[in-house]
Amino acid sequence: MSLTLSSPHSLILHAHAHFSPSPFIPIPTLRRLHLNLRNHHLNRRQRISIVSAAVRQDTTVWTQAPLSEVEPAAESLFHITVNISDAPDLATSHTRAGQYLQLRVPDAPKPSFLAIASPPKLATSRGVFEFLVKSVEGSTAEALCALKKGDVVELSQVMGNGFDISRVDPPENFNTILIFATGSGISPIRSLVESGFGAGKRSDVRLYYGARNLQRLAYQDRFKDWESSGVKIVPVLSQPDASWTGESGYVQAAFTRAKQISNPLSTGVVLSGQKQMAEEITSILVADGVSVEKILKNF
Template sequence: MSLLFSPPPSLTGLSLHPHVHFSPSMSILRRLPLNLRTTRRRRLATVSAALRQDTAVWTPAPLSEVEHAAESLFHIAIDVSDAPDLAASHTLAGQYLQLRVPDAPKPSFLAIASPPKLAAARGVFEFLVKSVAGSTAEALCALKRGDVVELSQVMGNGFDIDRIHPPENFGTVLVFATGSGISPIRSLIESGFDAGKRSDVRLYYGARNLQRMAYQDRFKDWESSGVKIVPVLSQPDENWTGESGYVQAAFSREKQISDPLTTGAVLCGQKQMTEEVTSILVADGVSADKILKNF
């Protein structure tokens, strides 16, 4: 999938009595043994999270494109032109939503890959979806143009680019993505964050090999906007002459941070990568407040 957090737990199989109350008094909890109190609180948290999920407003929308984007990755476009309020709610790169597919057991969380201006101009949301066996994502990728799915409201605060503005004060912006984590990074680059006005903008983009690297057809346009692309392959073939290994290792070898006080970063992808890159940047003097994530 193209998102980096776990969705709320499902309520499948949980039966609720119509007169159950979810606000037990503290006096009752105090009389329960500690392990029962902990179990009860966890169960109440599960119920609460699922009930919040059930309050989502679902909008049906047809697929307008289903195409291979790379090995195991699909480009999915959804027509939201008949839902202008939903289209208008996508305002920032890095935002996401939930998607339901008929007969799938639970919704999937997906980051929106297209820039907000695409929804405003054409009424389209685009996604980069990794097909995982047995998942809602696999069911989605098996659908055809014209098939209808359901979308929740757009959620999340996206990438808070204001924290690394104005561009003259943050000349260096280091962007890191792995796998389908490139999805909201595409939205950011194509939304524009004044890359051309900054002195050093680099995208370290990690994938297993070139066959699994999406959006290669967009690299030329991204570079023309001021973003230097640094592909990093963890399992390249013998003809590969670029960076290899993991993104964090490739960055450690290169670094070249001229001034940490004028450096910002944007991260999206595998948890280990984001944690290790964050540690490297902070150790080198980059403010944690200038390291942006979309969750």
């Protein structure tokens, strides 16, 4: 569900987000460090102390774990399972759908930020994290998707607040939940749906899931189970073939055609996907009277 970062208030996390944060020294720290080192009054011991303090700012704790599954999930998408049975503290730190972590691959220069696709209960019951990863040429994700079962990767701590479903509870007060996902942004949505959020107790739960074509639509084998839990799935294909009879175009256009919101004040929203989609959906819903406080994102 891809992930975009332009400011702390415009982050939409996708499962294959490939940020490039330095795992070492932040840029502002480097600038200050450069100015300090130019100061001729500092002796060698003082300069070493400054460098050491800057390096210590990287507080990420990395846990090694083997891959237990690397399988195609859809066109350009891979289902990745990491065995964390030897890291119980890491497993129990996944407490809410929508959380994410960093993953490092040997010989890849930078980590990838990946949303956890499996529900939290899977980490504690089976000792695994599952991910839906888009293989992007030249990225850490591509290197990850090329690995095999048994290969070892490194995981950071679990991050983020995830989807705060408490903001759209209890179910009887929020009968309508609209969920929007594009591409691999469906990853944290899978975690949400399979975690359970009272979909069966709500009268109208819709998942608008956008992809280029059916070949790029992941988790089709799970749709039946999702619908049995109370989630109506609306696939939206932007470039379907001639045999497609469902919704086409972009997610926001498909939703605009349907709308059908019975009461904006009892409507909750979940967003995971492209920034433009998220912004346009937000504008449409807020204009219709949906509270911005009831529009949930996974960060």
